[in-house]
Amino acid sequence: MERIPILLVGEFLLVSIQVDLHDRLALALQDDLTTEVVKVRAKGVLIDISSLEIVDSFIGRVLGNIAALTAMLGANAVVVGMRPAVAITIVELGLDLSCLRTAINVDQGMAMLRLLLRPVASQGSDESAEK
Amino acid sequence: MPTNNPSRIAEILARHQQAILEDWLLAQLAAFSARHNLISEADLRRQSADFIGIFGTACQAGTLTDIATPAWQPVRDFLASISRSRASQGFSPSETATFVFSLKQPLFAHIRQELAANAESLADEMWTATVLIDKLGLYTTELFQTAREEVIKRQQMEMLELSTPVVKLWDGILAVPLIGTLDSARTQVVMESLLQSIVDTGSNIAIVDITGVPTVDTLIAQNLLKTAAAARLMGAQCIICGIRPQIAQTMVHLGVAFGEVVTRATLADALAFAFREIGCTVSRQAPRN
Amino acid sequence: MNPPRSETLPLRSDEDLVRVRQAVRAWMVEQNFNLVEQTKMVTAASELGRNALVYGGGGSARLESPVDGGHGGIRVTFEDHGPGIADIAQALSNGFSTGGGLGLGLGGAKRLVKDFEIFSEPGQGTRVIITIRK
Numbered sequence A: 001m002e003r004i005p006i007l008l009v010g011e012f013l014l015v016s017i018q019v020d021l022h023d024r025l026a027l028a029l030q031d032d033l034t035t036e037v038v039k040v041r042a043k044g045v046l047i048d049i050s051s052l053e054i055v056d057s058f059i060g061r062v063l064g065n066i067a068a069l070t071a072m073l074g075a076n077a078v079v080v081g082m083r084p085a086v087a088i089t090i091v092e093l094g095l096d097l098s099c100l101r102t103a104i105n106v107d108q109g110m111a112m113l114r115l116l117l118r119p120v121a122s123q124g125s126d127e128s129a130e131k
Numbered sequence B: 001m002p003t004n005n006p007s008r009i010a011e012i013l014a015r016h017q018q019a020i021l022e023d024w025l026l027a028q029l030a031a032f033s034a035r036h037n038l039i040s041e042a043d044l045r046r047q048s049a050d051f052i053g054i055f056g057t058a059c060q061a062g063t064l065t066d067i068a069t070p071a072w073q074p075v076r077d078f079l080a081s082i083s084r085s086r087a088s089q090g091f092s093p094s095e096t097a098t099f100v101f102s103l104k105q106p107l108f109a110h111i112r113q114e115l116a117a118n119a120e121s122l123a124d125e126m127w128t129a130t131v132l133i134d135k136l137g138l139y140t141t142e143l144f145q146t147a148r149e150e151v152i153k154r155q156q157m158e159m160l161e162l163s164t165p166v167v168k169l170w171d172g173i174l175a176v177p178l179i180g181t182l183d184s185a186r187t188q189v190v191m192e193s194l195l196q197s198i199v200d201t202g203s204n205i206a207i208v209d210i211t212g213v214p215t216v217d218t219l220i221a222q223n224l225l226k227t228a229a230a231a232r233l234m235g236a237q238c239i240i241c242g243i244r245p246q247i248a249q250t251m252v253h254l255g256v257a258f259g260e261v262v263t264r265a266t267l268a269d270a271l272a273f274a275f276r277e278i279g280c281t282v283s284r285q286a287p288r289n
Numbered sequence C: 001m002n003p004p005r006s007e008t009l010p011l012r013s014d015e016d017l018v019r020v021r022q023a024v025r026a027w028m029v030e031q032n033f034n035l036v037e038q039t040k041m042v043t044a045a046s047e048l049g050r051n052a053l054v055y056g057g058g059g060s061a062r063l064e065s066p067v068d069g070g071h072g073g074i075r076v077t078f079e080d081h082g083p084g085i086a087d088i089a090q091a092l093s094n095g096f097s098t099g100g101g102l103g104l105g106l107g108g109a110k111r112l113v114k115d116f117e118i119f120s121e122p123g124q125g126t127r128v129i130i131t132i133r134k
Ligand SMILES: Nc1ncnc2c1ncn2[C@@H]1O[C@H](COP(=O)(O)OP(=O)(O)OP(=O)(O)O)[C@@H](O)[C@H]1O
Pocket: A057, A058, C047, C051, C052, C055, C056, C080, C082, C083, C084, C085, C091, C092, C096, C097, C098, C099, C100, C101, C102, C103, C104, C105, C106, C107, C126
């Protein structure tokens, strides 16, 4: 079956959804991503949906699941590039995606993932400085 | 009554094409004398000559009683383009219909001349020609109205967009100062263009200033909150400012359904908040003296 | 002015659902509906098509234009011969789901496309019609 490619960039996983996402494919992405997070011990996951023309209740739920699952596995997830028309439609549909971390574009999403790692890192360096 | 004999209109038209064209042009120029600024005589001549050609071909090929048949497709297309261009040039519906109706006189004159000897056939052909040209005229008017409605709709949209400028206040900070009455359609246009500007500029803070909006009803408050929710989904934060106390009440009430929204009393407060969010500090330099 | 048109697409698989979304999008684009209108209509179609697929055991989506002999507009009818819905009001309410979903599809589709009709009888199947006018 066709799969959505997952890229490893540094300690982050990158996914750009470029195809019309059918339900099985969305579920496969959810599985693949969680497996991959564990395998490479990724610290973060960035999902670029700037090519997605719709997010309906099913795709929305899959995005929510991915965020919840990666959080359980100790990684942060950020969804970037949602189109205005898609965002307006989601609000009208009544889909609550407030659990998602979002950013305008890939650059800002990456910056966000790095920022989220920093408190832990600086805490570590503080501790080592104290010793 | 229409006879089974093929109509002679096509033949008359072909034989006197040039003369009919000249008479028709004169009639049109008389009708449009005040409208020289809208269309040049050369353009009118070209359009008229083109039309006579296409019209003649259709008369030869098709039945003269039904302009919905394929033979009349070129004529319909031609009239469609004329109506569209005249609608955008600012012609009135009757002026546009005149293009077709003014063909009656010259055409009738030549039919009368040709068929003077045969009263019965003259009556038939005059009847056929009248019905035919009336149909084409009506068709043109209908098309004109549709085209005109489209023009008006587009102008309205353009005006809406013009009246709501989205400005970039700072790197990463956009603002829309809303002034005047907000109806549902305008709110929608504003919000869509705000969200698009967020993407285009990569801004993550958008300030909506409603100081200049006299009344904000529940529906508009709801639209503003929906926009804030949509912005958040896109990765941006919306701040609504210029809110009077009673509107603030409504917002808080509705906010339960659409998630928290940041509100501030004034644009200055909103900007201060935005600066803090993006990690900018504003400081006053020590006075020189 | 545009000749009447219709197109019936099957709904038997996930791929079929994607094709229905694409067809609705193409018709909306052709009729110059704006991006937000397109997205709302396609999203509603996706919800209703999925319901026909999941709960109705498969069915069809029929696209039609124009609607009521007007200038334009698009009507999409989703039909299945599944178990039907006993309590339509309950099915339309937010959060009601018998399939472990969010229970948003039906009510959400109605919010996205105001012109929404649903007909269902237990044992007879379900038909949902959404219409957008020009
Ligand atoms: N075509 C159908 N045939 C039979 N039952 C249906 C049909 N469509 C909807 N239902 C019933 O109505 C309920 C609500 O449907 P709705 O689409 O709102 O939510 P859902 O499909 O359960 O979840 P979601 O769409 O949010 O993922 C369904 O759980 C199902 O019981």
